[in-house]
Amino acid sequence: AQSVSQHNHHVILSEAASLELGCNYSYGGTVNLFWYVQYPGQHLQLLLKYFSGDPLVKGIKGFEAEFIKSKFSFNLRKPSVQWSDTAEYFCAVPTGANNLFFGTGTRLTVIP
């Protein structure tokens, strides 16, 4: 079954710094990928998703992710982070069993 891994557990950045959070998926073939975000004290919400087509996907709040098949990666990026981007970010992939496999998450702290 498909799975994803996130190797950055905690990332600390200053405001206006650029962000890249890593997500690697387990094997090739048809892949659909999601990034979800959980702001402090709030529910998880969808940032963006990749199903097919343009490998550069734009999401909400200025986030984007690039699907790179040769690297089995779907990294999340933002050119300039804000304090309000402080949150936990989860990469996810559908498994063959009609459910989502979530990565362990990356906690982002943005220092004003």
Next chain:
Amino acid sequence: DSGVTQTPKHLITATGQRVTLRCSPRSGDLSVYWYQQSLDQGLQFLIQYYNGEERAKGNILERFSAQQFPDLHSELNLSSLELGDSALYFCASTQGLSVYNEQFFGPGTRLTVL
């Protein structure tokens, strides 16, 4: 606000006890997913119901069970609780059956087992 509600927000109980967590999906959503989020395991899928029927099962312990009622709300029952069951329990809903639909998450129930 995602439109998904969960009650209670917090639950503190003792080992060996049984609790019930409740989830009301967004209006019109037929599918409910349950997840457990703990510090060491991350976000783990437990079980999915669609229109009253169990459709997918993940890492759900035999001590745990769930159901979805005719009004589409769902309950997760946790019994013979252990310290390790302390976690955040989320439910999510989607309109259809497919996992490719965006899932709308509730605010979660924080369970503490003492």
